[in-house]
Amino acid sequence: MYQVLLTRRYLFSKVMPLLASLGVMLCSAVVLVTWSVMGGFLVMLINTGRTMAGDVVVRWPGTGIPHYEDLIKRLEAEPSVEAAAPVIEAFGMISPPDGSTEGVVIRGVDERFAGVTRYAEIIWWRRPEAPLPKDTERRDPRLGEISGTSWDELYGQGLKLQRRDPRTGDLRPAVVPGIHVMGTSRRTREGFYWPRVTERRGSDGTREEINQFMPRDGSVTITVLPLDSKGQPLEPFSSVLPVANEFQSGVYDYDSRVVLVNLAEAQRMLRMQQAKRLARPGEAGVVEQPSGEGFAGQDSPPALVDDPARVTDVVVKGRGPMATSAEARALAARVEAVYTKFAQDHAGNVPDVMDVSIMTWEDQNRTFISAVKNEISLLLVLFCFISITVVFLVIAIFWSMVREKTMDIGVLRAVGARASGVAGLWLCYGLAIGLVGSSLGLGLAYTIVGNINPIHDWMGERLGIVVWDPAVYYFSKIPNRVDAWHAAIVFAGGVVSCVVGALVPALRAAFMSPVRALRNE
Amino acid sequence: MTILQASNVHKTYRLDRVEVPVLRGVDLQVREGEFVAILGASGSGKSTLLHLLGGLDLPDREPAGRVTFQGVDIRARGLDTYRAADVGFVFQFYHLLPELNVLQNVLISAMSMHGVFGYLSNRAAATARAEALLRAVGLSHRLKHRPAELSGGERQRVAIARALVNKPRLILADEPTGNLDRVTGGKILDVLLDLRAKEGQTMVVVTHDEATATKADRVLRLADGRFGAS
Numbered sequence: 001m002y003q004v005l006l007t008r009r010y011l012f013s014k015v016m017p018l019l020a021s022l023g024v025m026l027c028s029a030v031v032l033v034t035w036s037v038m039g040g041f042l043v044m045l046i047n048t049g050r051t052m053a054g055d056v057v058v059r060w061p062g063t064g065i066p067h068y069e070d071l072i073k074r075l076e077a078e079p080s081v082e083a084a085a086p087v088i089e090a091f092g093m094i095s096p097p098d099g100s101t102e103g104v105v106i107r108g109v110d111e112r113f114a115g116v117t118r119y120a121e122i123i124w125w126r127r128p129e130a131p132l133p134k135d136t137e138r139r140d141p142r143l144g145e146i147s148g149t150s151w152d153e154l155y156g157q158g159l160k161l162q163r164r165d166p167r168t169g170d171l172r173p174a175v176v177p178g179i180h181v182m183g184t185s186r187r188t189r190e191g192f193y194w195p196r197v198t199e200r201r202g203s204d205g206t207r208e209e210i211n212q213f214m215p216r217d218g219s220v221t222i223t224v225l226p227l228d229s230k231g232q233p234l235e236p237f238s239s240v241l242p243v244a245n246e247f248q249s250g251v252y253d254y255d256s257r258v259v260l261v262n263l264a265e266a267q268r269m270l271r272m273q274q275a276k277r278l279a280r281p282g283e284a285g286v287v288e289q290p291s292g293e294g295f296a297g298q299d300s301p302p303a304l305v306d307d308p309a310r311v312t313d314v315v316v317k318g319r320g321p322m323a324t325s326a327e328a329r330a331l332a333a334r335v336e337a338v339y340t341k342f343a344q345d346h347a348g349n350v351p352d353v354m355d356v357s358i359m360t361w362e363d364q365n366r367t368f369i370s371a372v373k374n375e376i377s378l379l380l381v382l383f384c385f386i387s388i389t390v391v392f393l394v395i396a397i398f399w400s401m402v403r404e405k406t407m408d409i410g411v412l413r414a415v416g417a418r419a420s421g422v423a424g425l426w427l428c429y430g431l432a433i434g435l436v437g438s439s440l441g442l443g444l445a446y447t448i449v450g451n452i453n454p455i456h457d458w459m460g461e462r463l464g465i466v467v468w469d470p471a472v473y474y475f476s477k478i479p480n481r482v483d484a485w486h487a488a489i490v491f492a493g494g495v496v497s498c499v500v501g502a503l504v505p506a507l508r509a510a511f512m513s514p515v516r517a518l519r520n521e
Numbered sequence: 522m523t524i525l526q527a528s529n530v531h532k533t534y535r536l537d538r539v540e541v542p543v544l545r546g547v548d549l550q551v552r553e554g555e556f557v558a559i560l561g562a563s564g565s566g567k568s569t570l571l572h573l574l575g576g577l578d579l580p581d582r583e584p585a586g587r588v589t590f591q592g593v594d595i596r597a598r599g600l601d602t603y604r605a606a607d608v609g610f611v612f613q614f615y616h617l618l619p620e621l622n623v624l625q626n627v628l629i630s631a632m633s634m635h636g637v638f639g640y641l642s643n644r645a646a647a648t649a650r651a652e653a654l655l656r657a658v659g660l661s662h663r664l665k666h667r668p669a670e671l672s673g674g675e676r677q678r679v680a681i682a683r684a685l686v687n688k689p690r691l692i693l694a695d696e697p698t699g700n701l702d703r704v705t706g707g708k709i710l711d712v713l714l715d716l717r718a719k720e721g722q723t724m725v726v727v728t729h730d731e732a733t734a735t736k737a738d739r740v741l742r743l744a745d746g747r748f749g750a751s
Contacts, residue, residue, distance in 0.1 A: 001636070001641070002629050002632040005621070005625065005632070006618070006620065006621075009621060010620060407616065408618050410616070411616045411617075411618060411629075412629070412633065413601075414575075414577060414604060414610050414612075415610070415633045415634075416602070416605020416630065416687075417601070417605075418601045421633070515572050515577050515578045
């Protein structure tokens with residue numbers, strides 16, 4: 001009983017416990033603010049990594065999966081599948097108008113891609129719903145009008161990967177590169193982009209400014225290396241394609257290396273479109289009568305069979321958020337079951353289920369996610385060090401407080417307090433400081449994290465300190481949510497650290513000789 | 522009837538590598554209800570003996586000596602229990618807890634003795650007893666005051682109330698008037714003796730003040746760690 005009474009009195013009558021509480025408060029707040037911001041940042045990164053991937057992908061690179069439309073139909077008949085879309089993935093090269101050539105990843109997609117990924121959200125050149133948080137002066141060019149076209153038209157072009165030819169009015173298959181692929185846009189500190197303007201000097205000395213806004217009238221040359229049906233490389237194939245839009249996923253690797261190409265065009269370039277081929281020996285085919293001179297040196301024309309169009313990937317979106325690994329794995333299992341039946345029904349014409357890869361989004365981003373998890377582990381190690389610092393802080397403060405309160409300890413022992421009771425007093429005191437300090441720390445952390453963007457803006461304006469530069473970080477807003485579980489862990493960590501820190505001084509007090517304590521030796 | 526007995530009690534302190542014998546085979550018997558005064562010069566071992574009698578310290582193991590209370594070795598009874606239930610201490614420098622008020626300083630003894638649940642169930646009785654004692658020592662108007670707001674004499678009255686709140690059978694006082702002027706010291710001693718007379722406790726007082734000793738039933742003189750002629 002006296003423990004509670006004295007703890008209450010000690011807590012508010014001395015500077016030392018207030019300093020200890022202050023120390024615990026600052027440590028708890030620092031840990032929670034760091035964890036909230038960094039944790040939020042990492043979650044945003046992981047979510048961004050999912051932007052271009054479905055929940056599950058069926059992959060057979062190289063020659064590709066034929067009859068994929070049948071597979072998609074079967075998959076979409078599954079209750080756990082919301083949608084599926086065909087994708088071709090291949091390596092290629094892009095040559096922007098400046099004459100340079102870059103190696104890129106070509107992804108052939110059609111309109112269905114937006115139904116299985118968050119592609120529709122990352123098309124950059126469209127009118128934003130609101131100015132970016134840091135764009136207080138509304139300088140984002142997308143907030144104004146655009147000459148020669150409209151933002152809605154550009155957005156539609158991006159979704160369909162087509163662009164209207166200004167001369168003929170026909171829709172042409174087009175590309176949508178990542179916004180850093182061509183280097184034609186400059187990122188600002190506010191987080192938006194300006195198309196670069198280059199200057200051309202004429203032979204007569206005149207200067208002409210050229211706006212490199214590619215989605216309006218720019219084209220690029222895409223070169224790919226197609227494979228035949230046996231996987232052998234053929235001659236490189238180049239095609240000049242208009243730019244329909246650009247995307248910004250937030251992951252630099254994607255934004256600087258991926259070019260989305262109209263699926264039909266990608267199939268044509270990679271020779272994966274529907275075609276006729278010679279029937280293999282024993283394969284039933286259709287003999288087409290020659291219309292002209294016939295086949296020289298042959299008794300009869302060869303039999304032809306339909307070679308169906310192929311894609312390398314079928315991307316699947318599950319029903320529901322698919323937030324956990326278990327949900328994605330369950331979906332992958334269903335996809336595998338569907339593919340097994342599909343392979344049986346098309347035996348000999350499609351890859352066997354053992355040959356194709358069926359991967360969840362986590363499997364696809366394993367390297368990236370591992371790096372993120374390593375960062376979280378590193379963060380937790382740092383938290384451990386901070387907790388140890390708190391323990392030593394409390395030990396140091398309590399040690400000197402026990403020294404200061406030696407006489408009180410002697411008096412308590414003289415009136416019959418047990419050694420365990422005296423130890424309990426200091427542990428109770430440590431608990432109280434932990435509770436007060438951690439509570440204040442949580443309050444401070446919630447206040448800071450909740451207002452971190454205004455605080456950061458204020459620091460930038462008044463002090464010129466910009467820690468979170470949108471030109472470097474892709475997220476123009478600092479994560480400002482405190483996870484309740486993180487808060488609970490930090491709170492418990494702060495309290496436990498204080499109790500552990502109080503343990504050594506408590507034992508010292510408990511084992512102190514009453515006589516020596518009364519003499520204050 | 523003997524209530525407190527010390528037999529062949531030795532106590533040696535070790536200062537670095539030097540052994541300093543303080544008590545050299547003290548024997549003492551105190552009868553129930555008796556007031557014994559132990560006189561001695563500074564450094565004669567008076568306070569050390571009082572600490573041993575009160576269970577704040579233990580005699581040397583060799584040669585084996587012991588302190589018994591009501592015929593039972595105080596170690597067997599449990600030193601904490603003995604100090605909480607059977608003994609009330611009054612110190613020269615009062616030793617009040619500065620963060621607590623007068624009433625709380627008195628009640629701290631009751632809290633120590635009863636434990637959390639015991640105290641909560643006896644709270645009203647303990648508080649009434651503490652208030653009655655503080656009234657008896659003339660401090661009923663100072664219950665909420667802190668020790669820093671009291672005079673030396675008032676602080677010692679609080680210490681006396683604290684020593685008596687658990688109704689101990691034995692009061693051990695270490696120079697109870699040593700830090701007070703003669704008039705105040707005299708009044709404090711009268712208060713202590715009055716209360717003792719009402720409640721019938723045994724009391725052992727160590728002092729170097731002859732005037733205090735004259736009020737005792739028996740006077741023992743401690744010199745060089747042993748009792749001389751009384």
